[in-house]
Amino acid sequence: MEILSLECAFDWLRVNYLELFNSVAEMIAEDQDEPLPLNWSVLVEDWDRTYWVVWIYIMTLIAMGGDGSNCTPTHEYLTSWVFEMQE
8 A cells, every 4th residue: 555655646746746746756767777657666665765755845845835945835735734744
């Protein structure tokens, strides 16, 4: 179930933020010497927690306005969740 969950999380990113997803997927593929499209079942064997942290970081940037320089929330519910996770 964890494989599906991580794959679904990044698929959500692909559907909603394709350009950002493509950049992240290329970075992961290069780092792991894996071809695109990414095979999540291979990646989660050793890197599951790492890629969840990457996904949460990306969600934080999106919630904070895209590049992190603007602290005005653009997604109110996501921003609330991020701040609650930090407490």
